[in-house]
Amino acid sequence: MKKIIITVVGKDTVGIIARVCTYLADNRVNILDISQTIVGGYFNMMMVADPEQSTKDTGTIADELGNVGREMGLSIRVMGEDIFNAMHRI
Amino acid sequence: MINILEATETVKMITQENLDVRTITMGISLLDCISSDLRQLNENIYRKITTCAKDLVKVGNEIEKEYGIPIVNKRISVTPIGLIGASACRNSSDFVSIAQTLDRAAKEVGVNFLGGFSAVVSKGMTKAEENLIRAIPYALSSTDFVCASVNVGSTKTGIDMDAIRLLGQIILQTAELTKENDSLGCAKLVVFCNAPDDNPFMAGAFHGVTEGDTVINVGVSGPGVVKTALESVRGESFEVLCETIKKTAFKVTRVGQLVAQEASKRLGVPFGILDLSLAPTPAVGDSVADILCEIGLEYAGAPGTTAALALLNDQVKKGGVMASSYVGGLSGAFIPVSEDQGMINAAEAGALHLEKLEAMTCVCSVGLDMIAIPGDTEASTISGIIADEMAIGMVNAKTTAVRLIPVIGKGVGESVEFGGLLGHAPVMAVNGFSCKEFISRKGRIPAPIHSFKN
Numbered sequence: 001m002k003k004i005i006i007t008v009v010g011k012d013t014v015g016i017i018a019r020v021c022t023y024l025a026d027n028r029v030n031i032l033d034i035s036q037t038i039v040g041g042y043f044n045m046m047m048v049a050d051p052e053q054s055t056k057d058t059g060t061i062a063d064e065l066g067n068v069g070r071e072m073g074l075s076i077r078v079m080g081e082d083i084f085n086a087m088h089r090i
Numbered sequence: 091m092i093n094i095l096e097a098t099e100t101v102k103m104i105t106q107e108n109l110d111v112r113t114i115t116m117g118i119s120l121l122d123c124i125s126s127d128l129r130q131l132n133e134n135i136y137r138k139i140t141t142c143a144k145d146l147v148k149v150g151n152e153i154e155k156e157y158g159i160p161i162v163n164k165r166i167s168v169t170p171i172g173l174i175g176a177s178a179c180r181n182s183s184d185f186v187s188i189a190q191t192l193d194r195a196a197k198e199v200g201v202n203f204l205g206g207f208s209a210v211v212s213k214g215m216t217k218a219e220e221n222l223i224r225a226i227p228y229a230l231s232s233t234d235f236v237c238a239s240v241n242v243g244s245t246k247t248g249i250d251m252d253a254i255r256l257l258g259q260i261i262l263q264t265a266e267l268t269k270e271n272d273s274l275g276c277a278k279l280v281v282f283c284n285a286p287d288d289n290p291f292m293a294g295a296f297h298g299v300t301e302g303d304t305v306i307n308v309g310v311s312g313p314g315v316v317k318t319a320l321e322s323v324r325g326e327s328f329e330v331l332c333e334t335i336k337k338t339a340f341k342v343t344r345v346g347q348l349v350a351q352e353a354s355k356r357l358g359v360p361f362g363i364l365d366l367s368l369a370p371t372p373a374v375g376d377s378v379a380d381i382l383c384e385i386g387l388e389y390a391g392a393p394g395t396t397a398a399l400a401l402l403n404d405q406v407k408k409g410g411v412m413a414s415s416y417v418g419g420l421s422g423a424f425i426p427v428s429e430d431q432g433m434i435n436a437a438e439a440g441a442l443h444l445e446k447l448e449a450m451t452c453v454c455s456v457g458l459d460m461i462a463i464p465g466d467t468e469a470s471t472i473s474g475i476i477a478d479e480m481a482i483g484m485v486n487a488k489t490t491a492v493r494l495i496p497v498i499g500k501g502v503g504e505s506v507e508f509g510g511l512l513g514h515a516p517v518m519a520v521n522g523f524s525c526k527e528f529i530s531r532k533g534r535i536p537a538p539i540h541s542f543k544n
Contacts, residue, residue, distance in 0.1 A: 005092065005097055007097050007098065007101045009098070009101070033091065035093070035094045036094070037094060044094060044098055045094075046092075046093075046094040046097045046098070048091065048092075057155075057156075058155065058156045059152065059155030059156060062155060062158060075105070077101055077104075077105070077158050078158065079100075079101075079156075079157050079158030079159070080156045080157045080158070081092070082157065082348055083100065083157045083158070083159060083345060083348060084092040084096060084097055084100055085092065086344040086345060086347065086348040087096075087100055087341045087344050087345055088092060088096045088099075088100075088341075
C-alpha cells in the first residue's frame with residue numbers, strides 16, 4: 001500500500017476540511033490520519049491517506065485537489081509518503 | 091509516522107526554496123553500435139538511443155507527479171563519440187553527421203540535452219579524436235541538444251598541451267559560428283581534467299567506457315534550501331554552521347536517492363550514482379553565491395570566499411555521502427557565473443574576477459564555468475586559461491573544467507543573455523598579457539609526482 005500525504009496551507013476559513021474530505025470520499029481515498037494546527041493565523045493541515053481503492057492515480061488526485069485549493073485560496077499538495085520518510089527517517 | 095512539522099518543512103523546501111531534482115540522466119553505451127559503415131553506425135546509434143530511452147521522460151514525469159518533487163531535466167549521456175566513430179569517420183564532417191543523429195534521437199525521446207560528443211585525450215589524440223575535436227564547432231552550431239566535452243588531462247597522465255592549443259581555436263570558432271546567439275555554442279562545450287565517467291550534469295556528461303550498458307545517474311540540487319537553513323544560525327560558531335549544512339545536505343540527498351531508485355526500478359535500468367553537487371540556477375533564491383553571503387561575505391569574491399567555499403563543499407559531501415548508497419559524478423558545489431544570480435551580482439559589483447574564480451575552483455567542483463569573456467580574446471590566451479585550470483586539477487587530483495564563452499562582438503562590461511537555465515552574464519576581463527610562446531610548445535606536461543605534497 002502506497003500512502004499519500006496531503007498538506008493544506010493557507011488562510012483559515014470555514015469548511016476547508018469538509019471540502020477536502022468530500023473530494024476524498026467521492027474518489028474513494030481512505031483517510032488514515034489528520035492533524036492540523038494554526039500558525040500565525042495560517043491554517044496548516046496534514047492528512048495521511050490511502051488511495052488504494054481509488055480509480056484515479058496520485059498525479060490526477062494531486063491536480064484535482066490542487067484545483068480545489070485554488071478555488072478556496074489555499075495551497076494543497078499531494079505527495080507520496082516515501083519522500084517524507086526518505087527525508088526525515090534514517 | 092511523519093508529523094505535521096516534518097511535512098510542512100518538506101513542502102516548504104519544494105514550494106519556497108527551489109528544492110528539486112536537477113536531472114535524471116540515462117547513460118547509454120554505444121560500444122555495440124560500432125560499424126565501419128557510417129550510414130549503418132548512424133542507424134545503430136539512433137535505434138539504440140530511441141529504444142533504451144523511450145520511457146525516460148514519461149517515467150521522470152510520473153515520479154515528479156507522484157512525489158510532488160520537480161525533476162527539472164531528463165537527459166542522456168553516451169559513450170564518447172571519439173571512440174564510437176573512430177572506425178567509420180574519415181573526416182570531421184563524418185563526425186558532424188553523428189552529432190546530427192544524436193540530436194535527432196534526443197528530440198525523438200524528448201530529452202533536453204544529450205552529452206557525449208566527446209573525446210578522452212588526456213595523453214594524446216588519435217586521428218579520429220582530432221577529427222572529432224575539429225568537428226565540434228560545426229556539430230554544436232548545427233544541432234540544438236548535443237553537448238561536447240574533451241578530457242585533456244589527468245593526474246595519472248599529465249596534460250595534453252596539443253589538445254589544449256587546438257581547443258583554444260575550437261572555442262573561438264564555435265563562438266564565431268554561433269555569434270547570432272551571443273556565441274551560445276560555447277555553453278555546450280566543456281574542457282576537463284580528470285573527467286568522471288558517471289557525471290549526470292551537462293554540458294560535460296558522457297557515459298564512460300568503465301560503465302555498464304545502461305545506467306541511471308541522478309543529480310540533486312538545493313542551494314536555496316541550504317541558504318534558508320543557514321538564515322536560522324546567523325552569528326553562530328563554525329561548528330553549528332557546519333552541522334546545519336550537513337543535515338540539510340543529508341535531507342536533500344535523500345530525496346535524490348529516492349528518485350534515483352524509483353527511476354531505476356521503473357525503467358529497469360541499474361542505478362549508477364547520485365551526484366551531490368549543489369547546482370544553482372539563475373532563479374532568485376537558488377544561488378551558491380548567496381550561501382557564501384549567508385556564511386558571512388558581502389559578495390562572493392571577497393576575501394574569505396575560498397575558505398567559505400571549501401567549508402561548504404566539504405560539509406555538503408559529508409552530509410550527502412551517508413544519504414546515498416552510491417555517490418559519484420562531480421559531487422561538490424558548482425560555481426558557474428551566468429547560471430547563478432549571486433555570482434552575476436558579485437561580478438557586476440566588481441567583487442569577483444577570473445583570478446578569484448580560479449582560486450575558488452581549487453576547493454570545489456568544477457571549474458571556470460559559464461564565464462563570458464571578450465570576443466576578441468586570443469586563442470592562445472583561452473588555451474592558457476584552460477592549461478592553468480587543468481594544472482589545478484592534475485596536481486590536486488580533482489576534476490576541473492573550463493566552459494568559457496568568448497562573446498563575439500562584445501567587450502568587458504557588456505552583458506550577454508543566454509536564456510533559460512543558462513542565465514545571463516557580464517563579460518569579464520581577461521588578463522591581456524601573452525602566453526603565446528608557452529602555448530605554441532608541442533607535446534604534453536608530464537604527470538606530477540605523488541609524493542612530497544607541499
